[in-house]
Amino acid sequence: MGKELLKKALGWAGKKGSPQDRPPQPEEKRPLSTNWDENQKNLREVFSQCADAVFQETSFNAEQPLRILLVYLETLTDQAQISQTIIKSLQQGPLELPDEVRISPATSPEVLQKHVLSACHPQTSTDLLELTKFVLGGNIGILIEGSSLAVVVPAQGGQARPINEPENEPNIRGPRDGFVESLKTNISLIRRRLRTSRLKVETLELGLLTKTAVAVCYVEGLARPEMVEEVRRRLRRINVDAVLGSGYVEEFIADESISLFPLILTTERPDRVTAALLEGRIGILVENSPSTMVVPCTFISLLQASEDYYVTAPFSTFIRLLRFVALNIALLLPAVTVAVFSFHQELVPVTLLSTVSNTRQDVPFPIFIEVLLMEVTFELLREAGLRLPKTIGQAVSTVGGLVIGQAAVEAGYFSPLPVIVVALTAIASFTAPNYIVGTSIRILRFFLLILAALLGGVGIMLGLMAILAHLTALRSFGIPYLSPFAPMSPADLKDSFVRVPWWAMITRPRLEGVREPQRQDPDQGPKKPERSGIRKGRRRP
Known part of the structure; x- marks a missing residue:
């Protein structure tokens, strides 16, 4: 009821043309041409008035040298990798190729991908708009004379904030690392703690202009498939021009629009996100934001700190x-x-x-x-x-x-x-x-x-x-929101206002980790040594 009143007050309830009502538009395609000059002209038009766009022309040192154009943004790429690895590999001496392989405009993209730049894990693209998207993501686009196939080489770089302890969530005994603005770095911090192939990471892009990468993390077999699908559905329905942080996404996917209480847990601590994933919850990471969202969220989880699990x-x-x-x-x-x-x-x-x-x-x-x-x-x-x-x-x-x-x-x-x-x-x-x-x-x-x-x-x-x-x-x-108190779940009270020892936390929270409720073997508590093996007044060697 409150949500509908808010929509009417803002004047956009029921209006045609809202993002939710718009049918998905098919992606525009602009295939690359075999004309090298035409491809170069189109790319220069796309990146016109972009001061950080670099168009570097070189040649592929083959029997018949082919002209090559490197297109990249110097503010998003690693300049050392470009000069010391990519250009050096292109200008090296004659290649030792199998007898059946001949270098020509048609085969040169495959030769570059499999024999010259294989260490950089390149890929190919046949569309101008797709190639532009790769360049804007910090990759290098390579146009080859006489070929309609471009080679894309990852070379992300630029300045990044180092990994430090989150200022808003200090810790005394636990780990001191925290999330940063790099999505790959944040995913790696979770991977270091969950070294299992069951940790799944799905990515998608949000924002028509920002193209912000969003990653959905969960442990297969612990997270309920219907909840994972619900997260996907709520993220895919977001249709906005820009997503600059996790706060943008949080307001779109929350269950309620008018509530003083947070319905999504946000944290900058990788250990806390990892613990939530092991309970069957789902993590949502957003590029350029150190705050990671965890769903579902309960009120009692907001009163718990990660350090609670590192002390007795x-x-x-x-x-x-x-x-x-x-x-x-x-x-x-x-x-x-x-x-x-x-x-x-x-x-x-x-x-x-x-x-x-x-x-x-x-x-x-x-x-x-x-x-x-x-x-x-x-x-x-x-x-x-x-x-x-x-x-x-x-x-x-x-x-x-x-x-x-x-x-x-x-x-x-x-x-x-x-x-x-x-x-x-x-x-x-x-x-x-x-x-x-x-x-x-x-x-x-x-x-x-x-x-x-x-x-x-x-x-x-x-x-x-x-x-x-x-x-x-x-x-x-x-x-x-008030689980495990309403509805009451006595088995989950072991980790609420009180915390029982780790050896007594045999099961996961009932409402999240229902697929594999048991997380450890019972009867692992501390036990005193048997007195029969100890002689009075003497120590064992």
């Missing part, structure tokens, strides 16, 4: 319970404070109530306005700290909050209580391992704060009931 089970359980408590503090503390001191003073001990009343005697605002203004001020400081350079951003957000809070209390505009409440709320909100979840809690905090100012404790309960009803109605690729 008791410590991991303690940290998870602490995060859950902090989540409730970040969501409810301001609203409960306003409700108690505005409507339910009988719940406060007399001594505490007297102390708070004495500090608020000369304050000109009610406690709701105090808390609201302090929350808005802190949100402004947080955004300013994110946008400023790192060297001064953290100092501005921290020192600014302390200075403003202290100055406001001393000036008599605010009492100390709202400052303490907002500070505790901010500290609790920083414990969320997922940034989007923290943002959702920040927005809902204002919603509950207003309800608390209007209806007190009743308003808070109504707001929580509305949030719970919304969460129970959400689905992520058909999987209930």
Whole structure:
């Protein structure tokens, strides 16, 4: 219902000609000609006014030298590979070919592909538009005199960011590598951890102008085929001009268009994506974006960090319970404070109530306005700290909050209580391992704060009931958002708010990995050595 209202409000619901209603257009074809000059002219027209396009003419050192044109973009290719490998191979001495092989314009593409440039794994193309697409992807197009077949040699290069630990998902004990903007590099980081042919990687292109590569990763036999097909269907129906990052794709494939809670898990950690694939989930990688999407997503998975699996089970359980408590503090503390001191003073001990009343005697605002203004001020400081350079951003957000809070209390505009409440709320909100979840809690905090100012404790309960009803109605690729709690799956509670030891995680999550539910043999827990083999007072050699 909300999605339909949004479509009507934006004025594009039911309009003809929308991307979903357009029939797929057949791809245009422009076959290459045997006329070398004509092919060269057409390519130069395609790349006219492209300053980084290079047209390098050379010759193939055969019995009868043939003219060759190399076409590439110097900003996307490896110049060392071009000069030291490709051109050097083309200009080398006479080739030792089998007797049945003769070099001619008709056979030269095959000779180049199989005998001259075989180490570069080249391929061929017969279409001008396809050749242009290859060149725009960082490859080298080779036109041969008298042949309508072009040779394409991979030579991707250019500057790339090195592999570093994700700044938004730090780790103490686990691996320190993170995804980068290169799709091939990201896939290799997953391949290093999953050395099995059952790891399948399917690629497609999105964006009419950007031609952004998108990879779908899953483990065959663990991921359900119908879920993989649903991911393919949602990706293929995207028809836009540009896809510049994973955020573009996320909004198109999510189950709901209006929800504060993320329905797709995003992470920059390869180990977390690999763990999700081993549970039967599906990873979606987007070129030029270090954030990888994982589907389906559940609410409990957003409160888990990859480091939970690198420490012992008791410590991991303690940290998870602490995060859950902090989540409730970040969501409810301001609203409960306003409700108690505005409507339910009988719940406060007399001594505490007297102390708070004495500090608020000369304050000109009610406690709701105090808390609201302090929350808005802190949100402004947080955004300013994110946008400023790192060297001064953290100092501005921290020192600014302390200075403003202290100055406001001393000036008599605010009492100390709202400052303490907002500070505790901010500290609790920083414990969320997922940034989007923290943002959702920040927005809902204002919603509950207003309800608390209007209806007190009743308003808070109504707001929580509305949030719970919304969460129970959400689905992520058909999987209930609150699983394994609703519907209840007792076998999956071993990895929820608590984490049992690894030797006790015998089965995969029931709702995702249904094809091969068992992931390890039972009875692998630690066992004490038998005393019969140890003699008292002596050690075994």
